[in-house]
Amino acid sequence: MIDCQLLIDQFRNKVNEYFSLSEATFELLKTHIDCIALSRNEILLDYGKTCKDLYFVCQGILIAYFIDKNGSTYNKNIFFENEFAGSMVSAITQKPSEFVIQSLENSLVIKINFSEFKRLISQNEEIKNFYIAYLEKNWVIDKEQREIAIVMQDAIFRYKNLLEKHPNIDRRVPLKHIASHLGITPTQLSRIRKEIL
Numbered sequence: 681m682i683d684c685q686l687l688i689d690q691f692r693n694k695v696n697e698y699f700s701l702s703e704a705t706f707e708l709l710k711t712h713i714d715c716i717a718l719s720r721n722e723i724l725l726d727y728g729k730t731c732k733d734l735y736f737v738c739q740g741i742l743i744a745y746f747i748d749k750n751g752s753t754y755n756k757n758i759f760f761e762n763e764f765a766g767s768m769v770s771a772i773t774q775k776p777s778e779f780v781i782q783s784l785e786n787s788l789v790i791k792i793n794f795s796e797f798k799r800l801i802s803q804n805e806e807i808k809n810f811y812i813a814y815l816e817k818n819w820v821i822d823k824e825q826r827e828i829a830i831v832m833q834d835a836i837f838r839y840k841n842l843l844e845k846h847p848n849i850d851r852r853v854p855l856k857h858i859a860s861h862l863g864i865t866p867t868q869l870s871r872i873r874k875e876i877l
Contacts, residue, residue: 682788684715687738691790694736694762698817699810709800709807714791718783724765725781731770733791737763740787741852745860746779755860758853760846764818765789784853835864839872 691713692706701709715738718724724742725731735742742765744756756779759765770777771794800807829838839862842849849858850873859869 682715682717687715687788687790688713690738690762691736695810698813699806701806701810705804705806708804709792712792712796712800716789716791718787718789720783720785722783722787723780724783724789725767725770725777725779727778727780728776730774731767731777732794734764734766734768734771734794734797735759735781736790736792737761737765738788738790740789741784742781742787742789743784743853743857744779744781745857753856753860755857758857758861764814766794768819784857830863835862835868836872836876838862839869840876 688710692701695701695706695709718740724735727746737759739761741761742759744759744765744767745753746756747753757765759781765781767777767779767781769775797807797811801811802808829841833841839858842858842862855869855873856866859866862869864872
């Protein structure tokens with residue numbers, strides 16, 4: 681049985697890091713929230729399906745990946761606890777997603793219907809301010825820093841930085857996914873791990 685209130689409290693704490701919502705506004709937002717449990721390896725969004733929901737990871741890890749025409753898998757992102765997940769491009773454009781979102785372990789997530797959320801954004805200034813702050817942080821600042829890191833920082837530095845942010849990632853995420861996330865091969869990651877661990 682999911683303790684949905686515990687997940688909602690966790691979600692609210694994260695939302696308030698971006699913009700503090702009044703009690704009335706959060707109660708309004710809460711009416712559009714569902715708590716769901718995912719099994720290990722469960723697909724949340726499949727390739728070619730239109731993203732209708734956004735997710736907040738309360739417990740567990742989700743991975744976003746795509747597969748090229750040769751069958752090679754590439755990670756787009758790894759979503760840890762207290763992070764938002766989804767295909768924003770698919771949700772906004774209402775076009776099919778070009779990647780898959782899958783749980784790497786048993787996970788608990790909050791689901792928010794994107795069209796309802798967009799309606800709330802247009803009607804509520806506080807929710808709009810939260811959304812703007814979220815987009816600025818995650819889709820501008822963090823995304824730009826990650827893109828620069830892939831080009832400007834060596835793989836050892838990127839791996840150490842990832843370990844600093846997520847100390848137990850090696851025990852929770854298969855090394856092939858970590859390597860792909862860092863933009864290197866599993867062999868390169870293996871060499872780096874031998875060198876620094």
